[in-house]
Amino acid sequence: MSTSARDAARGVVRIDLGSIERVPPGEGQTFLVEGREIAVFRSRDDVVHATQARCPHRAGLLADGIVGDGRVICPLHGYRFELASGAPVGNACAALHTFPVELTTDRRVLVWVPRGSRSEVA
């Protein structure tokens, strides 16, 4: 069984978010994927991460945060998170949910997300 087939069987789908250029270098952008909001971050040297879109504290949009050194600072109250693991840095906020993400050789961003239903869009 190919990897993609296994993922599909588990209810995980791989979604093409398009060119990495849709996210400005060093910034984040919120995407609506399978009915859920996902924040995609692109470092200045094109390392890509994906996490839940809103902070666990007050639902701040993390894609609007400042990014650097593999971390994002929430724009609302300055809480920091590791992008790779989702772990909070220096605060007791809950960890972020992260999503596997891949940059292809033709610079497209692919993200693995649980298969969603439209009903999740609130």
Added chain:
Amino acid sequence: MTSANGGPIADGERQRLVVIGNGMVGARFVDELLARGGGERYEIVMFGDEPTGNYNRILLSGILAGSHAPEDIFINPLEWYATHGVTLHAGVRVGSVDRESRLVRGDTGVLEPYDVLVFATGSSPFVPPLRNMSGHGTETKEGLFAFRTLDDCARMLAHAPTARTAAVIGGGLLGLEAARGLLERGLDVHVVHLRSHLMEMQLDPPAGELLRATLEAMGVTVHVDTETSALLGAQRVEGLAFADGRTLACDMVVVSAGIRPNVSLAIDCGLVVDRGIVVTDELRCPGDPAVFAIGECAQHRGQLYGLVAPLWEQARVLAERLSGRVPDAVYTGSRVSTKLKVAGVELAVMGDQEPASTTDEVVTYSEPSRGVYKKLVVRDGRLGGAILLGDAGAAPMLLQAFDRGTALPENRAELLFQLAAAERAAGVAELADSAQICNCNGVSKGDLVAAVRGGHCTLRSLCEATRAGLGCGACKPQVQQVLELAAGDAVRDDPSVHWYVPGVPLTKAELVRAVREHDLRSVSAVFARLAGGREDAGSKAGLASLLRTIWGKDYDDERDARFINDRVHANVQKDGTFSVIPRIFGGVTTAAELRRIADVAEKYAVPMVKITGGQRIDLLGVSKERLPDMWRDLGMPSGHAYTKAFRTCKTCIGSEFCRYGVGDSTTLGVQIERRYQGVETPHKLKLATAGCPRNCSEATTKDVGAVAIEGGQWEIYVGGAAGTRVRKGDLLVVVDSHDAVLRYMGRFMQYYREHAKYLERTFDFVERMGIDRLRAVLVDDVEKICAELDAAIDAAAEAYVDPWEEATAPVHPSQFADLLEPIGPAPAAAWENR
């Protein structure tokens, strides 16, 4: 990656780092290095003379006095080395270093090759040559001790119960600590001191005399001006003989007559040694790029340091450099200050103890009955040095003023007695644990105390751990007080408080120099050159602000360095929507403008329309993607209500209509706002003009304000506040024309741009600089920089472009995108062929 000596490191291969010395500096250095990921770069080997791990030597007197057990004072117990992958040769003295073949040989015969070698050999007690020092053969006479190691303490404690009278030779800090310890053990204690007053390295004669009186009141007998010439007794110490012929009967002698750096090993292997091992600002030994020295054994710019703070600073700098985090980190020397207890007496000393010239001002206060003595040396309105003996309550404030070079209040008594501040400190001590200290993030005193006990002993780490002080920041002085209260002597100074941003280890002045020198025009260039490539997110916005001030239109504006507000030119709200505030110059508008705003509010179904405190109109609850259309429909420029910049100039109605007005405050306010709109500053600037001293526009509590007075004149106030703090601005100057108001306001703004720390409001900046200094610089032009300041602020004002023009020309297609849709499911080929 390059090695310490510039050669390449093979990928995946670690270099061998050998540290000679496992004391408070050697072990601290390794700790700091590991904290910076140095374990991936180096295989670390340490040699320590003592058979134990690293302990806090400062607390040895506590062991002597019985207040601490030996196990209480370990910083790095033996297990620590094993768990951190560090090889420690404990109890192994280094016999030789062969720099040719890069080998360190321990006296057990163990050989350790190195790529990088660090000397942290510390110092040894200086024992003056006395007659009759040895007992049997070459053995030290029974009852004679040095005071430097745990082993010394153990031997003293074993001997003390058989002794009745102890003499301590040396009335310096360590000697007095030893005396205090032995006094606690019930001995009759004498201190024999060569000089005319105690602790002459730290104290002036009156303070030394007062300390002597305090010690004598405790029961210690002090002999000053007394030179010891010989020990008495054959096998065992029976007394001391002095040079003047007197003798003192005693059965225990502790020698604490100063320390000498341990340099013999360095001399033997041919390093440059003067009084200590000579090091450069890189802490490197000249002539051998692989060898470094730190701690009491190192001599930097002719100076040897014996206090722990500067030595730990050396350890930190070397760790930054060798870890590669800050490959060009340098140590440029330390201003020495310390706060401690000597024999239970509070003492804080900093800088010079005596005036250096006739223009230095000396302020002293002495209260012998309480053993209190305070002395300040004031130089150019700043603290050149201080001694606080017997009552160091004012020490935190003075240490801060000393370290930061802030202007002192004209009433010096405020410094000595710290009237208002002392009340605040007492307030914190008396607060219940449940009392809220940080009102923004809801952090209680108990939360802070718990975090301090958990090891957060610097202000920064305490704030980050609890989030106290990370809102508006107004509670930071109280957080500092709780820290001092809970941590006591464990409070550590955090050098990063002096840095402009946390991710680049330079003060603002150093950073500006480096930016100009290396021609760094973008935030990423600064990180690459000055922070080892580490792009600290928390430093980006501050660097962007500074670079824009330095380079103006030649700044390479990387948008990711901006806070979201500055990327979309609107103020983010709690629900992720934005607020739109068009500029209304001086709060003066027209019916047509109001009608347009009303139309836009209706067209976009704006949930709330609100009159702001700055006399403008706020349209709240707008999604990001609708911002450009709204701006176009409004046809008004941005009001900059979202950024660290000049924001508004609030006005009262002034002489045009008001029957009391003596000056045309509306016209002036509009002129000011047109002139300086959008000029970026370290923090926001809110201005006001008032047409008469009734001050309806509250100009005296604005960052910059102008108040009209009779006779066609304007008073200009700076540093006012009516937010987290309330402060009346200081009067900078009185002028007689609108042009002059604009000129002085601009000049002040430019000086603030160039000299304030990032996010330092004008009210803190003005207090830090002192209004006298500001007047001298900005009005009297004593530094001859006014013409430059005027030209710079004019250039900044003229370079202004309305950011709302990006409505028609966004910098990136996603600049105003709320939510993007995916392209679709990933085609298998795209992913499997990657």
